Amino acid sequence: MIKTAISILSSCIILCMLSCSSRNITAKYYYEHEQTLNRIEESYQDLYRQQPFTVAFTAKDFKTISLEIITDTLSYIYEFPLHESRLTDTLVKYGLPAPGVIELIRQMQSIRCTWTNMLTYYVDEKKNSMVFMSVKSVKRVLPLSYKKYYVLAYFSQPQSFDGSGKLLDKKTTRRLRKINGQTFNRINDKVCYTISGHFR
Amino acid sequence: MISDYLAFFKRGLLTGGMLLYTVSQTFALPANDLPEDSLVTSTRQQAIAFLDEIKGLGPSAAWPHIKPALFLQNLRTNVEQPASIYPGNGTNFCGYGALTYLFLLDDPLGYAKLLTQLYREGTASFGKTLFTPSAAIKKAAGTLRFKGVLDIRPAEQLWFLCLADHYKGYLNFLNRRYDPGDEDRFWASVNYAKFNRMLRKLLRYKVKARGADLVRPRVGDRYDHINERMKTGTVVLYINNRIIHKKNHVNIKLGFPTHFIVAEKISLENDLVTLVYWDYGSKTLLQLSPAFLKRVIYGITYCTKNEPGDD
Numbered sequence: 001m002i003k004t005a006i007s008i009l010s011s012c013i014i015l016c017m018l019s020c021s022s023r024n025i026t027a028k029y030y031y032e033h034e035q036t037l038n039r040i041e042e043s044y045q046d047l048y049r050q051q052p053f054t055v056a057f058t059a060k061d062f063k064t065i066s067l068e069i070i071t072d073t074l075s076y077i078y079e080f081p082l083h084e085s086r087l088t089d090t091l092v093k094y095g096l097p098a099p100g101v102i103e104l105i106r107q108m109q110s111i112r113c114t115w116t117n118m119l120t121y122y123v124d125e126k127k128n129s130m131v132f133m134s135v136k137s138v139k140r141v142l143p144l145s146y147k148k149y150y151v152l153a154y155f156s157q158p159q160s161f162d163g164s165g166k167l168l169d170k171k172t173t174r175r176l177r178k179i180n181g182q183t184f185n186r187i188n189d190k191v192c193y194t195i196s197g198h199f200r
Numbered sequence: 201m202i203s204d205y206l207a208f209f210k211r212g213l214l215t216g217g218m219l220l221y222t223v224s225q226t227f228a229l230p231a232n233d234l235p236e237d238s239l240v241t242s243t244r245q246q247a248i249a250f251l252d253e254i255k256g257l258g259p260s261a262a263w264p265h266i267k268p269a270l271f272l273q274n275l276r277t278n279v280e281q282p283a284s285i286y287p288g289n290g291t292n293f294c295g296y297g298a299l300t301y302l303f304l305l306d307d308p309l310g311y312a313k314l315l316t317q318l319y320r321e322g323t324a325s326f327g328k329t330l331f332t333p334s335a336a337i338k339k340a341a342g343t344l345r346f347k348g349v350l351d352i353r354p355a356e357q358l359w360f361l362c363l364a365d366h367y368k369g370y371l372n373f374l375n376r377r378y379d380p381g382d383e384d385r386f387w388a389s390v391n392y393a394k395f396n397r398m399l400r401k402l403l404r405y406k407v408k409a410r411g412a413d414l415v416r417p418r419v420g421d422r423y424d425h426i427n428e429r430m431k432t433g434t435v436v437l438y439i440n441n442r443i444i445h446k447k448n449h450v451n452i453k454l455g456f457p458t459h460f461i462v463a464e465k466i467s468l469e470n471d472l473v474t475l476v477y478w479d480y481g482s483k484t485l486l487q488l489s490p491a492f493l494k495r496v497i498y499g500i501t502y503c504t505k506n507e508p509g510d511d
Contacts, residue, residue: 060449114449119490122351125270136449148448169345178346181384183288198447 005176027187029135029150041144042130043155044116049097055105056115056200057136065105069094082109099143113134114149114199119179123170130155134199149199153179158189167192222259222367228418239505241404242309247279250312258377260324265342266354274355275315279308286481288347291383293360294479295390298460299398299437301478302503305434306403313451315355329366332440336378342385349481360388367401392438394501395460399436404506407495411438411499419500422493423468429502435463437477438499445488457498 011021029038047053052070058079067090068077076094080086082105091098108116115134120127131154153167160168165186169175176183180200184192204378257268264284277284281342282304287297303311310326317324341358345351364387365378371389378387396409410425411417419425429435441459463481472495476488488496 056446058449119231122349124354147296165487175345175388181346199449200447 004173013085018041026168027185027193030152030187030193031034031192032109032136035079035147037113037133037152038106040104040113040116043100043107043116044131047097047100048118051094052118053096053101055095055101056113056117057108057113062109062112069096084107105198117200121177121179130179132200136199141151149196151182151194151196151199152187153184153191153192153194155190159186159192161186202293221313240305241307244279244308247308247312248276250309251276251279252317254316255306257319260322261340261421263319263358264339264356266338266358267342268321268466269320270352271354274353275312278304278355279312282308283383283432283478284369284481284482286349286353288344288350288356288383291347291350292385292388292390293364293383295362295395295398295460296363296388297480298462298478299363299395299402300356301462302399302405302434302436304503306405315359318358319355325430326402331362331366333362333365334378337365340378340380347383363398364388367394367398371396392457392461395436395438395499396501399501399503403503405503406506408502409499410502411497413498416494416498417500421490422497422500423473423490425467426463427466428469428501428502430463430466433502433504436462436499436503437461437497438501439496440498442497443496 016029016111029124040152054068054070056066058064058066063082064079066077066088066178069073069090071094078090088102090097091101091145098169104116107113113133113135117132118131119131119132122128133148133152133154135152137150160171162168162174166182167177167186169177179194180196180198182194184194187193208348244420251272254272260266260497261477278300281352282301284377285297285301285304287510289295300311314324314326318331318333322338325331339421345358361378361383364372364383368376368392369389369391371386371391373396375385375387376485382388382422392409392413396407399405399407410419417425419489427433427438437460438457439459439461442454459479461479461484462476463475465474467474468490471489472487472488475488475493477484477486489496
């Protein structure tokens with residue numbers, strides 16, 4: 001009896017672990033939502049050029065955002081509900097085009113995009129930047145599942161990949177590039193994805 | 201300058217009803233904003249003069265992947281802008297970063313001499329501590345990648361790896377020898393007792409610590425306790441950073457500390473605590489309720505300058 005119970009329990013644990021497989025979410029997600037994702041990336045790039053900032057949805061209901069506005073001397077990070085007028089007031093105060101940013105936030109909300117950020121990285125001591133986007137899985141995941149976020153990296157230059165499509169550090173090396181501790185897989189020359197338990 | 205920030209925040213728009221927000225200074229403070237009192241062990245000017253005297257620093261046989269020019273430039277940046285010390289994305293170097301920040305504020309000349317000796321000779325002593333980094337560390341320094349600006353900071357890489365290699369705590373028990381990638385793992389972790397031990401050994405401070413890795417400090421009102429100590433010394437806080445900087449949407453957050461920060465300023469107004477602190481190459485202004493402050497803090501380390509003869 002005890003052995004049977006242990007077997008059942010073990011099977012449940014194995015099933016839970018299998019549910020963490022990255023097969024749940026694949027590069028198909030990108031192609032299914034390509035237009036929206038690319039629109040978010042493009043408008044974020046445009047808005048970022050006017051005034052650097054990042055946006056994250058910090059609550060499960062996608063109604064609370066964390067907004068970080070980066071100035072020459074300080075970064076201001078706010079957390080408030082989406083419906084509050086303080087969002088617009090704050091954007092205006094820092095010279096961000098409020099309608100554009102609010103439209104970006106709405107687009108992010110529509111596909112459960114949890115975080116948009118510009119990350120810096122170095123190749124041969126030269127600084128580069130890329131857009132980093134995390135999307136909360138729309139597929140049902142078990143409570144113990146770890147892989148809950150689909151993370152996209154948009155590079156401005158074509159990247160190098162190994163034979164299995166893993167992102168490489170640079171052309172002349174076989175070393176895999178890690179971003180936030182994760183290895184990335186090829187979607188196309190400039191866009192890669194990974195699956196993560198964290199959105200940032 | 202920090203008082204200007206606080207005044208700005210008190211002016212309405214940014215304070216209305218917000219439960220929690222942070223303000224990070226992503227760029228180092230200008231040099232004239234740095235504390236420079238008569239109690240420091242050495243001054244920034246002494247350290248800069250020492251670095252100016254170093255001419256033609258060549259490659260080091262001990263550290264094959266460190267470029268001398270970049271190393272020297274990195275030392276100069278750290279001495280001139282201590283707040284720019286950056287422990288790296290995704291690493292477990294935050295404790296070493298906080299320690300180094302305090303080191304640079306108190307004894308920049310000692311820091312510059314120690315790191316220069318480590319670079320040139322491969323070993324170095326500081327006070328009663330002898331650093332003899334392992335071969336694996338020497339090979340790894342200068343090669344850490346994908347860590348943000350730490351990628352181009354060889355002096356920080358060398359120093360953090362040396363500290364992690366030299367000081368061990370119970371969190372390092374199962375992973376005591378460096379392998380590539382261990383900077384992100386338990387090999388580099390710093391528990392609270394180890395952090396305080398490093399402070400006592402390396403810096404000329406008297407250190408009094410309250411709290412533990414899994415138990416919050418029993419000090420009554422946190423704000424009063426920290427505020428009182430900041431009037432006479434330096435305060436380092438050991439906090440649970442996962443509930444300040446959310447990384448996922450789980451409802452249950454594990455209650456243990458993950459991060460060391462150096463408190464710079466604290467004030468209380470309208471039942472809202474405003475805390476300015478240093479971490480990760482920048483300064484952050486965080487407003488939070490006293491209850492939230494109590495929830496996040498697991499350790500309060502109070503450092504006062506050693507009197508002559510205390511060594």
